Amino acid sequence: MRTIRDIGEFGLIQQLQKQIPLAGDDCAVLPGGGLLTCDPVIENIHFLPDTPARQVGWKAMARNLSDIAAMGGQPQYAVVSLGLRPGTPVRWVRDLYAGLHAAARRFGCEIAGGDTAHVRHEQFVVVTLLGHADRPVLRSGAKPGDVVFVTGELGGSFRSGKHLRFTPRIREARWLVEHVRVHAMIDVSDGLASDLRRLVEASHVGFNIASAKIPGKLPGALTDGEDFELLFTVAPREADKVQRKFYEIGRVIKKPVVLLDGAPLSAKGYDHFA
């Protein structure tokens, strides 16, 4: 019997997408421009038992804010589902909520409700966000010739602790959708190599990335994951407006492959089930 380990996270998501017509992007896009997204944060995977609860809360909210940013959207309301061990200090839960609230408020979002349940082993936090975008930016719009950008430094997020206190790129995304026509966008959550492949699959185009232009040390900048920077493409005529603010890292090509300095790059990004 095939298990999730056998087909990996990509394989599983591809299977599930056949059953979910609106899925396949960082958020579900609802009629009228509504955005709905949820993302679990789990003990021993996304945080450790001794990670300060406030940082766990910040991360759980910020990951979802990052998904709204990746659509060029504005977050509006959140609900929070907690799986907690009975022996957890009440103080821990209060601190967790302080982190959740801090991240939400900073980006104009309100926590509207939540629920809790009992777990025996790994605690978890699932934040669901409702947001809005007048014209949601999808993963599927990249065109050959487009210039490829990222909003910030990639790699080393676990080592540096950035994964617990990163700034979701809501403001950068809002600037982008107001000033240029972004063709395709995604947040780099599983590593540049892996998330470029997602754009390949959605846009049916390829990428040629210049290693020297990637902001961050290789190979970590390609594969570490949890960077939560935005990766996006714009038409060449709009590139110079963007160059002043963000990092140009390559070009969109016709052939649906990912190249690094012209040579094929395997997807070694983070797979949750590997």
Next chain:
Amino acid sequence: MRTIRDIGEFGLIQQLQKQIPLAGDDCAVLPGGGLLTCDPVIENIHFLPDTPARQVGWKAMARNLSDIAAMGGQPQYAVVSLGLRPGTPVRWVRDLYAGLHAAARRFGCEIAGGDTAHVRHEQFVVVTLLGHADRPVLRSGAKPGDVVFVTGELGGSFRSGKHLRFTPRIREARWLVEHVRVHAMIDVSDGLASDLRRLVEASHVGFNIASAKIPGKLPGALTDGEDFELLFTVAPREADKVQRKFYEIGRVIKKPVVLLDGAPLSAKGYDHFA
């Protein structure tokens, strides 16, 4: 240091509600009548390792549909967050989704997206639902003199397996909001005794319940939990319209206590952290 076990689920939720202005009902009520709710379903708590995956999916969706029903709302879109062990068969996940889809479609709701992550121990399913109600029914509107109803049989849900295949009372709720003015409503998820207490806290009124009128065997009908019937109150002048369809079980009184046949009833409903 006080733990969640020390203050119990009610205590924890009371603590958290101070920080969440829109919370305190079965769903968060958003400006414009939007309803947002999420509810975790966890292995070894809400289902067992050998529970058929399709039933797990049905239950995870139906619990949330029940929360939308409790507000008199119509469900619209769902997103699903899964915590899965890598060794789980792909088939199990497909069956889970079949159950999720079956419950959603039956009540006019669409699964719009989802995410998965890796767990080592307990698997979980968190469904978040977005719905709508022109005039959401809150827990806080019960008035002394109101007649109290439930939509169906209470108790024995775990023993009978009803907790895995119950019908969320979306249609009953829609009928109610179209035909009478419902003053207060909640779904009976933690047992009648426990959920009556929630109405006491929200409405600042009390209840006198007639044991002989409760549809179901005592004491299970008071305390078993996971019934997912609706508990609601209407003004006496509207009661006969409702009596033809549902079970009248008592009256709203002024004093904020729960009485059974006139004697105080302790809240022995299900507490997730007890």
